[in-house]
Amino acid sequence: MRLDADRTLVMGVINVTADSFSDGGRYLDLDAAIAHGHDLIAQGADLIDVGGESTRPGATRVDPEVEAARVAPVIKGLADAGVPLSVDTMRAAVAEAAIDAGVTVINDVSGGRADADMARVVADSGLPWILMHWRPVDRVAARAGAPFTHGVDDAGGYRDVVAEVSGELLAQVDSAVDAGVDPDRIILDPGLGFAKTADHNWALLHALPTLVGLGFPVLVGASRKRFLGTLLARDGQPRPPAGREVATAAISTLAAADGAWAVRVHDVASSRDAIAVAGAWRSGGRRG
Numbered sequence: 544m545r546l547d548a549d550r551t552l553v554m555g556v557i558n559v560t561a562d563s564f565s566d567g568g569r570y571l572d573l574d575a576a577i578a579h580g581h582d583l584i585a586q587g588a589d590l591i592d593v594g595g596e597s598t599r600p601g602a603t604r605v606d607p608e609v610e611a612a613r614v615a616p617v618i619k620g621l622a623d624a625g626v627p628l629s630v631d632t633m634r635a636a637v638a639e640a641a642i643d644a645g646v647t648v649i650n651d652v653s654g655g656r657a658d659a660d661m662a663r664v665v666a667d668s669g670l671p672w673i674l675m676h677w678r679p680v681d682r683v684a685a686r687a688g689a690p691f692t693h694g695v696d697d698a699g700g701y702r703d704v705v706a707e708v709s710g711e712l713l714a715q716v717d718s719a720v721d722a723g724v725d726p727d728r729i730i731l732d733p734g735l736g737f738a739k740t741a742d743h744n745w746a747l748l749h750a751l752p753t754l755v756g757l758g759f760p761v762l763v764g765a766s767r768k769r770f771l772g773t774l775l776a777r778d779g780q781p782r783p784p785a786g787r788e789v790a791t792a793a794i795s796t797l798a799a800a801d802g803a804w805a806v807r808v809h810d811v812a813s814s815r816d817a818i819a820v821a822g823a824w825r826s827g828g829r830r831g
């Protein structure tokens with residue numbers, strides 16, 4: 544997986560879960576998940592993120608065995624067909640199963656903080672590692688059934704969310720490098736919506752050039768998230784997830800213009816088109 548592509552990559556999403564906020568339950572069936580993966584590639588995805596444990600507010604942890612059993616067959620089926628894949632997991636054991644199945648990127652929403660073994664697994668694999676920011680994740684219990692910690696209060700609040708998220712991400716990088724991970728294989732992600740308010744999310748997106756300026760590829764995961772629904776609310780009713788694709792594509796356009804490594808989206812085609820527009824705009828159409 545190239546970390547220095549000359550355009551912003553599009554990461555499609557397959558949530559092999561029962562309860563993800565926007566597509567929960569649709570891809571628990573192996574054939575459906577694999578078919579969806581091929582569809583996302585046909586829409587222009589550069590890679591596909593496969594997750595087996597929803598982290599949405601109100602979700603609870605699943606057994607590691609359940610999580611691995613969900614993601615490994617999907618990863619193997621798609622990897623055998625040559626599809627570039629990331630696995631969305633906080634667990635070292637699940638990452639190992641995914642690596643055995645053919646995954647080429649580890650996407651860790653805990654940024655290495657939920658499982659002390661993860662850094663070793665990633666270092667040994669030599670694969671790229673996405674370190675996402677989620678301040679209270681150290682309070683996410685390892686046991687199945689425990690609820691996730693999404694409350695903004697759990698994060699203790701932010702005085703300067705951009706400076707604090709930047710500093711905490713760099714601390715996660717230091718920990719990864721200390722554990723033997725090649726810094727050139729590290730990708731950062733501000734963790735939009737993870738124990739953060741809508742204002743925090745917009746401040747982080749507004750400061751994307753600052754995050755990119757930290758010197759690592761940056762992944763932006765805003766697709767269909769609640770803060771978009773809040774922005775587009777009518778008569779006090781937030782826009783439902785299915786109605787947030789245009790907003791998601793707009794963010795993909797702006798993220799591409801600001802040099803994001805990739806955007807993580809459920810609807811690939813709309814963001815691929817948006818990024819093509821951003822590329823043509825920035826190059827004066829030279830790339831056609």
Ligand SMILES: Nc1nc2ncc(COP(=O)(O)O)nc2c(=O)[nH]1
Nearest residue numbers: 563564631650652675732734735764
């Ligand atoms: N790196 C990264 N991974 C993620 N995984 C899940 C979700 C939650 O969204 P989903 O339920 O739509 O997958 N968001 C992110 C994110 O923002 N960044």
